[in-house]
Amino acid sequence: xxxxxxxxxxxxxxxxxxxxGVAREAKRVLQPLGYNLDWTAFADAWRGEYQPGMEEVRxxxxxxxxxxxxxxxxxxxxxxxxxxxxxxDDVLRELTRAWHRLDAWPDVPPALGRLxxxxxxxxxxxxxxxxxxxxxxxxxxxxxxxxxxxxxxDYKPKPRVYLAACEAFDLKPAECMMVAAHSSxxxxxxxxxxRTGHIARLDEHGPGTGEPKPTVPVDVAAADLNDLAGKVxx
Amino acid sequence: xxxxxxxxxxxxxxxxxxxxGVAREAKRVLQPLGYNLDWTAFADAWRGEYQPGMEEVRxxxxxxxxxxxxxxxxxxxxxxxxxxxxxxDDVLRELTRAWHRLDAWPDVPPALGRLxxxxxxxxxxxxxxxxxxxxxxxxxxxxxxxxxxxxxxDYKPKPRVYLAACEAFDLKPAECMMVAAHSSxxxxxxxxxxRTGHIARLDEHGPGTGEPKPTVPVDVAAADLNDLAGKVxx
Numbered sequence: 259x260x261x262x263x264x265x266x267x268x269x270x271x272x273x274x275x276x277x278x279g280v281a282r283e284a285k286r287v288l289q290p291l292g293y294n295l296d297w298t299a300f301a302d303a304w305r306g307e308y309q310p311g312m313e314e315v316r317x318x319x320x321x322x323x324x325x326x327x328x329x330x331x332x333x334x335x336x337x338x339x340x341x342x343x344x345x346x347d348d349v350l351r352e353l354t355r356a357w358h359r360l361d362a363w364p365d366v367p368p369a370l371g372r373l374x375x376x377x378x379x380x381x382x383x384x385x386x387x388x389x390x391x392x393x394x395x396x397x398x399x400x401x402x403x404x405x406x407x408x409x410x411x412d413y414k415p416k417p418r419v420y421l422a423a424c425e426a427f428d429l430k431p432a433e434c435m436m437v438a439a440h441s442s443x444x445x446x447x448x449x450x451x452x453r454t455g456h457i458a459r460l461d462e463h464g465p466g467t468g469e470p471k472p473t474v475p476v477d478v479a480a481a482d483l484n485d486l487a488g489k490v491x492x
Numbered sequence: 493x494x495x496x497x498x499x500x501x502x503x504x505x506x507x508x509x510x511x512x513g514v515a516r517e518a519k520r521v522l523q524p525l526g527y528n529l530d531w532t533a534f535a536d537a538w539r540g541e542y543q544p545g546m547e548e549v550r551x552x553x554x555x556x557x558x559x560x561x562x563x564x565x566x567x568x569x570x571x572x573x574x575x576x577x578x579x580x581d582d583v584l585r586e587l588t589r590a591w592h593r594l595d596a597w598p599d600v601p602p603a604l605g606r607l608x609x610x611x612x613x614x615x616x617x618x619x620x621x622x623x624x625x626x627x628x629x630x631x632x633x634x635x636x637x638x639x640x641x642x643x644x645x646d647y648k649p650k651p652r653v654y655l656a657a658c659e660a661f662d663l664k665p666a667e668c669m670m671v672a673a674h675s676s677x678x679x680x681x682x683x684x685x686x687r688t689g690h691i692a693r694l695d696e697h698g699p700g701t702g703e704p705k706p707t708v709p710v711d712v713a714a715a716d717l718n719d720l721a722g723k724v725x726x
Contacts, residue, residue, distance in 0.1 A: 387637050390637070
């Protein structure tokens with residue numbers, strides 16, 4: 259069996275709690291302007307535009323645009339549903355940066371430190387480089403490189419994103435493990451020849467909403483990132 | 493005056509001593525095969541093919557190829573001059589990886605640690621991502637991201653390389669400082685609107701061969717990277 263040399267990570271949901279963080283940041287920005295919204299529903303509505311926004315790029319309808327750009331466009335799409343209208347540009351920009359200010363699930367920073375002793379580590383996220391850099395600074399993630407959508411010029415689950423990450427590290431797909439809390443991400447990585455590790459994030463979309471187990475075959479299924487580190491021998 | 497938010501670094505010559513390292517690695521690989529060469533001349537000959545190799549990409553004569561590929565091709569070009577012929581592929585590959593095993597000038601690791609408290613840091617080198625990752629692991633460079641030629645799809649001093657680095661961090665060129673031991677690199681960065689910092693590396697091509705001072709206007713000229721850190725307030 260080929261030795262694993264690198265571990266690639268999905269970020270939103272797998273490493274960071276986007277829902278609580280976006281709700282907190284939206285409240286921080288909008289409440290002083292007089293808005294009292296269901297902040298969690300606000301976060302869910304924003305995330306609801308995520309896949310449709312990226313699909314415009316994946317399908318070739320629009321050229322590649324980094325996720326910050328899509329987040330901003332998606333924000334303007336759903337704001338009227340919350341009766342929020344005519345926000346000034348600087349407020350829209352500050353809101354969009356909510357995604358740069360998310361907190362890691364508590365197991366993540368120590369487990370990444372442990373994994374980095376054995377493996378090369380990189381995010382392979384749909385988030386853009388500056389977004390990954392800000393999350394890394396905030397949460398003390400030590401990455402060897404920032405890989406993923408912006409480097410590949412397309413969005414997961416397109417094969418190019420996984421394969422570009424392997425190529426950037428000069429590794430064969432079988433030497434790389436994709437780690438995610440989402441079976442669809444892992445199925446796409448496995449189809450490219452990568453190894454796969456599933457993390458259960460039960461509370462991603464609210465208590466008990468996450469995948470407790472992968473719904474596709476994976477190499478490793480783990481309760482959290484420390485559990486995964488143990489199972490891959492780190 | 494716009495505050496500096498990120499510092500970008502040239503790597504070969506500026507942060508790492510390629511000449512001593514390549515000579516050492518070439519000796520390590522080739523001496524056991526019976527070759528006794530002038531190892532420093534070997535390193536210089538390899539580096540001599542560097543700009544012509546990249547110029548084939550910059551001019552559009554060949555599509556972008558990562559520096560490891562160019563290093564391998566350049567190696568095969570100059571080896572006959574040393575009467576080295578018919579090396580097996582695995583030896584050529586191991587030799588090419590000499591560039592992944594270079595040591596930092598001694599001031600670099602602590603100064604980068606100091607600078608990282610104030611600025612985002614990234615290499616903006618012509619070296620490819622895996623090469624930068626290996627040098628970072630070897631020398632304990634803490635990068636926020638690996639930027640440079642492979643991410644931009646072209647080679648310095650083409651403007652795209654500097655501008656792609658600024659864009660990856662969502663920064664204006666005036667918020668970014670390019671640091672290098674080579675005035676030509678700094679002139680190209682300045683033409684793109686970046687700030688510039690010059691480091692004197694007197695021994696890059698052998699004792700007393702480096703630029704003691706920049707030959708173009710720069711924002712900061714420093715004796716080494718700690719001196720530069722002090723001068724930019726880190």
